[in-house]
Amino acid sequence: MSKPMTKTQLVAALAEEMGTDKKAAGGALDAICGLITREVSGGGAVTLPGVGKFYLRERPERMVRNPATGEQFKKEADKVVKVTIAKALKDSANG
Template sequence: MNRSELITAVAERSGVSQSDADSVLAAFGDVLLEAVAKGDAVKLPGLMTVERVERAARTGRNPRTGETLEIAASFGAKLTAGSKLKAAAAGS
């Protein structure tokens, strides 16, 4: 499902216009990005949790030359599926 299909489905399910559904989806994305950037977790019980995680500095290896190199610490995003999302993926 792409963005336009999602907007259409949300608009039909909620009884609002597609432009309103698009605005809500865009606002949700903005709020999610801001929260994760600040280090806050966004929890939608039963659906998912999105949080920022820290990756420690580590030693890597160039696969072409075999030379070792230091990889700096960084941040990433982690999405954890909730129970309802897991059940839907399992076909339940």
Template sequence: MTKKEFVVDIAEKGEIAKKDAEKFVNLFLDTVTDNLEKGNSVGFVGWGKWEVTERSAREVRNPQTGEKMQVKAKKVVKFRVGKSLEEKVAKSKTKKKSK
């Protein structure tokens, strides 16, 4: 689902204008982003949690050449799914996407 499709879905389910739904989605994303940039985690009980973690420097191999390379340490965002959402997804029937 793209951001545009997400906005349309919010607008339809919330019975609000697409413009208002887009404003809400942008505010939500900006708030999550701002908090992650500050190093704060963002979580919703039962749904999931975004958090910033440190990935240490390490040595890797280029799979095509076998050459060893160094990867610098960096911060990454991880999402951990909540139990309630995990259970709902596990119980849901899988739908194939039609093209």
């Protein structure tokens, strides 16, 4: 397995794909990330075609166990960000 692409590498590759400079590509990437963050934290969902869907899911109150001590305690209800990967991306990864 190869190392994950860093933000610098992603910005450089995006700039090359767009045929623009790294500053514009970095701004576009930051804008997309900010948009996804705002929408999902507000309870909405964002679908990136060919990539997947980002959404917020509420988890109910539940009993959990501390693995170090074995102690059980009640964990309050919370929210978690989920990503459903698009079928096109799954298919391309599986060849």
